[in-house]
Amino acid sequence: MTTRRDFLKAAAGTVAGGIAVGGAAAATRPGPEAYGVSSPHAYQSGQGSMMYMPGHSMHGARTEPPGAPADNEVEYKEFDLTFDVVEHELLPGVKFPVFAFNGMVPGPLFRVQENDWVKINVKNHTEEMHTIHWHGVDLIYTMDGVPMVNQDPIHPDEVFVYRFQARPMGTRFYHCHWSTPLHAMSALHGGFIIDSPNDPIRKQFPYTREYVLALEAFDVNFTRKHMEELLKGMKRVNKLMADQRLTPLTHGFFQRYEHFLKAMQDGWRPPYTRGNAEVTSIKPTFFALNGKSFPATIGEHGHIKIKRGEYIRIRLISGSWFQHSMHLHGHQFWVVAEDGNVLPYFKRANTIHVAPGKTFDIIVYGDNPGFWDFHDHNELHTMNNGVYPGGMITMLEYEDMGPPPYVPSYSVNQ
Numbered sequence: 574m575t576t577r578r579d580f581l582k583a584a585a586g587t588v589a590g591g592i593a594v595g596g597a598a599a600a601t602r603p604g605p606e607a608y609g610v611s612s613p614h615a616y617q618s619g620q621g622s623m624m625y626m627p628g629h630s631m632h633g634a635r636t637e638p639p640g641a642p643a644d645n646e647v648e649y650k651e652f653d654l655t656f657d658v659v660e661h662e663l664l665p666g667v668k669f670p671v672f673a674f675n676g677m678v679p680g681p682l683f684r685v686q687e688n689d690w691v692k693i694n695v696k697n698h699t700e701e702m703h704t705i706h707w708h709g710v711d712l713i714y715t716m717d718g719v720p721m722v723n724q725d726p727i728h729p730d731e732v733f734v735y736r737f738q739a740r741p742m743g744t745r746f747y748h749c750h751w752s753t754p755l756h757a758m759s760a761l762h763g764g765f766i767i768d769s770p771n772d773p774i775r776k777q778f779p780y781t782r783e784y785v786l787a788l789e790a791f792d793v794n795f796t797r798k799h800m801e802e803l804l805k806g807m808k809r810v811n812k813l814m815a816d817q818r819l820t821p822l823t824h825g826f827f828q829r830y831e832h833f834l835k836a837m838q839d840g841w842r843p844p845y846t847r848g849n850a851e852v853t854s855i856k857p858t859f860f861a862l863n864g865k866s867f868p869a870t871i872g873e874h875g876h877i878k879i880k881r882g883e884y885i886r887i888r889l890i891s892g893s894w895f896q897h898s899m900h901l902h903g904h905q906f907w908v909v910a911e912d913g914n915v916l917p918y919f920k921r922a923n924t925i926h927v928a929p930g931k932t933f934d935i936i937v938y939g940d941n942p943g944f945w946d947f948h949d950h951n952e953l954h955t956m957n958n959g960v961y962p963g964g965m966i967t968m969l970e971y972e973d974m975g976p977p978p979y980v981p982s983y984s985v986n987q
């Protein structure tokens with residue numbers, strides 16, 4: 574006896590067989606839903622995972638991760654940030670394209686008070702995806718900005734809203750965490766200074782000026798080439814999204830680790846197994862302080878100034894993947910904070926090692942009038958494309974010294 578149910582099963586088998594004749598791959602390879610395309614995103618109040626939204630477009634989209642107080646619950650200090658692509662001049666004769674916050678290298682400097690609630694509306698004006706990580710800030714985990722760990726990357730044309738309480742006090746920073754070498758080697762970083770009236774450094778050293786120095790390394794050739802390729806690739810991805818043809822297999826995004834493993838079982842290969850051009854070594858050729866290489870670090874872009882009897886505070890922020898050993902001539906400074914945190918005792922030093930991801934605060938006292946070199950003692954970083962002098966050299970100038978007895982030239986070796 575044939576039931577209606579058996580009949581339906583048989584019919585389904587026939588249809589499936591018919592498709593297999595037309596294309597074996599279509600019959601054996603699972604569809605996008607097998608890789609988690611349609612499962613709901615964990616963030617209830619967000620936009621959901623935008624990776625495979627039908628009719629994908631992030632124009633007008635505004636993603637607000639959960640976990641922070643609403644606008645009417647606390648008083649927010651509000652800021653706007655953008656991701657842009659700009660042509661940046663490191664020094665005369667050297668321009669290259671970079672990703673930059675608000676078009677600035679480094680990004681704008683934030684100054685807030687400890688325990689302020691801050692709200693940062695971030696808009697992505699580029700064709701590439703990004704996130705922002707607030708380095709050294711103890712915030713709500715949904716605002717931590719790590720793609721594929723606690724947020725989806727911020728897509729082209731999307732607005733993403735970070736909200737958190739600024740704490741603890743100290744020299745913090747922010748950077749893009751969509752960590753392709755391109756972004757790290759590009760200019761997506763900036764200082765995030767959290768002040769407090771209870772700052773013991775301010776009490777012990779009555780400093781009157783302060784400086785923030787981002788230490789940077791750029792491989793301009795790699796950045797030029799890689800950015801061009803990446804933007805081409807992103808245009809293709811955006812087109813595929815608009816045409817609703819993007820699948821996890823073409824883009825390599827999976828909502829769950831098991832989906833990723835299943836795709837590999839089904840024959841998909843991740844880019845890192847393909848001998849892909851993305852796997853390359855980075856050889857920085859230019860080094861910079863606040864976006865400028867020596868001699869462009871001098872003058873209007875702000876070398877460091879001091880007067881006799883003055884205390885100044887310098888906040889050093891690692892914006893690079895490399896080790897920097899900053900040495901000040903003619904002075905013993907105090908190292909007063911590491912990673913933004915006030916040290917239990919203030920160490921005297923003239924050289925400070927700033928490893929990737931670190932910040933240090935130092936206090937300099939004006940007791941030796943002159944013009945003094947402040948530079949990375951890794952001398953490879955004091956060259957511009959292999960030519961000395963350049964890179965991470967700046968100057969400490971006593972303003973009250975009168976005309977200098979000797980004015981150096983800015984000539985470079987041939």
Ligand SMILES: [Cu+2]
Nearest residue numbers: 703749751756
């Ligand atoms: Cu980025």
